[in-house]
Amino acid sequence: MKDTALNAHYQQILGETSPWEVSEVRLDVEHLVNEVRLTVQPDAIWACPQCHGRMHIKEWRTRRWRHMDTCQFRTILEAAVPLVECSEHGAQTVQVPWAEGSSRFTLFFERFAVQVLEACPTARAAELLKITWDEADGIKQRAVRRGLARRQIVGLKYVCVDEKAVGRGQDYVTVVTGILDGEPRVLYLGDGRDEAALNGFWEWLGPEACARIKAVSMDMSPSYQKSTRRHCPNADLIFDPFHMMKMLNKAVDEVRRQEVVMGTVTVQAALKQTRQMWLWGEENLPERHAARFEALKDSTLKTARAWRLKELWRTFKRCVDSDDAHAFFHKWYALVMQSKLEAVKKVARSFKDHLAGILTLFKHGFCNALAEGVNSRIQLLIQKSCGYRNRQRLKIDILFHFGGLNMDPVAAQ
Numbered sequence: 443m444k445d446t447a448l449n450a451h452y453q454q455i456l457g458e459t460s461p462w463e464v465s466e467v468r469l470d471v472e473h474l475v476n477e478v479r480l481t482v483q484p485d486a487i488w489a490c491p492q493c494h495g496r497m498h499i500k501e502w503r504t505r506r507w508r509h510m511d512t513c514q515f516r517t518i519l520e521a522a523v524p525l526v527e528c529s530e531h532g533a534q535t536v537q538v539p540w541a542e543g544s545s546r547f548t549l550f551f552e553r554f555a556v557q558v559l560e561a562c563p564t565a566r567a568a569e570l571l572k573i574t575w576d577e578a579d580g581i582k583q584r585a586v587r588r589g590l591a592r593r594q595i596v597g598l599k600y601v602c603v604d605e606k607a608v609g610r611g612q613d614y615v616t617v618v619t620g621i622l623d624g625e626p627r628v629l630y631l632g633d634g635r636d637e638a639a640l641n642g643f644w645e646w647l648g649p650e651a652c653a654r655i656k657a658v659s660m661d662m663s664p665s666y667q668k669s670t671r672r673h674c675p676n677a678d679l680i681f682d683p684f685h686m687m688k689m690l691n692k693a694v695d696e697v698r699r700q701e702v703v704m705g706t707v708t709v710q711a712a713l714k715q716t717r718q719m720w721l722w723g724e725e726n727l728p729e730r731h732a733a734r735f736e737a738l739k740d741s742t743l744k745t746a747r748a749w750r751l752k753e754l755w756r757t758f759k760r761c762v763d764s765d766d767a768h769a770f771f772h773k774w775y776a777l778v779m780q781s782k783l784e785a786v787k788k789v790a791r792s793f794k795d796h797l798a799g800i801l802t803l804f805k806h807g808f809c810n811a812l813a814e815g816v817n818s819r820i821q822l823l824i825q826k827s828c829g830y831r832n833r834q835r836l837k838i839d840i841l842f843h844f845g846g847l848n849m850d851p852v853a854a855q
């Protein structure tokens with residue numbers, strides 16, 4: 443049946459398909475399939491993309507693409523695509539205007555699929571789109587590749603570097619986040635957490651852009667520091683307050699563990715099942731622990747003293763400027779040194795060694811709360827997926843969700 447109105451309708455939906463045009467729409471009611479056939483215009487000429495010379499058709503191959511469903515009908519595009527040959531540049535595959543590369547989906551389908559994948563996990567998206575998990579994953583990978591190829595990084599001044607563990611082993615990914623147009627975006631993912639993992643980002647960015655970087659925030663591990671000093675001559679190092687809190691929390695926990703081992707029966711009873719309580723910030727302590735903790739926190743327990751020093755440090759970020767912060771640090775440091783709590787003293791000494799990089803936070807007024815937001819969302823992604831067995835998969839997912847990439851396949855045309 444040749445229904446020109448229906449053909450014209452589908453031609454309009456598909457947009458520019460030249461040199462093909464919709465020649466037939468076949469409805470298979472039994473299998474709920476709507477087949478749209480495209481045929482090459484008889485006067486089509488295939489020009490070589492390199493020399494623009496006319497190419498000869500070697501053979502035709504029939505290909506099919508899944509398009510957006512029409513009501514409950516699965517819509518399939520079918521067209522014969524020639525394999526062409528230039529006498530100088532050899533055989534070439536012709537690119538159809540409605541799909542990308544060897545994809546078995548139209549660009550419109552992929553655009554919709556990207557939106558669904560952004561909204562839910564891959565398995566659920568595959569189910570909703572009635573495609574296999576591998577197909578959904580392929581759409582995601584193509585989307586990320588497309589987005590990365592288009593991305594231009596202009597005016598980057600502040601960068602945050604962090605590490606993320608993959609799975610349960612000692613496998614890490616270095617996550618580089620930058621503030622672009624006021625929004626935190628994951629810019630780069632390096633393998634591992636050593637100097638080379640970060641070097642890759644600076645090399646990709648290029649020396650001119652590196653020279654414009656004003657500050658880089660990171661933890662106190664030496665590899666990121668070395669890499670940044672080598673590549674970014676004008677950047678200040680900022681030691682991330684979040685990581686400093688983590689170090690102090692660890693120290694408080696160490697004091698508690700030692701106190702449990704060395705303490706009297708009374709001390710042991712007082713500390714029983716309190717591990718998590720000391721790690722919460724005071725205002726975040728759940729209500730059910732409030733009464734017990736109220737008595738504990740002001741006690742003479744070593745753990746309580748360590749906790750009070752940690753909580754005092756949390757007020758550091760309220761300092762108004764670098765001078766204020768400097769004064770605060772020395773007061774806090776003196777208190778820690780008098781405390782006889784070795785684990786906390788060790789952390790304080792490390793802070794002192796890195797003091798310049800701690801105070802730069804106030805110089806730049808640059809708060810990495812934004813980047814921290816991205817980091818905690820990445821952590822959530824890892825938890826939701828029950829860990830990633832495959833580093834490559836984690837990298838694709840992070841860029842897909844937090845890269846701020848323009849992944850729209852239709853806009854590519």
Ligand SMILES: [Zn+2]
Pocket residue numbers: 490491492493494495528529530531532
């Ligand atoms: Zn040619």
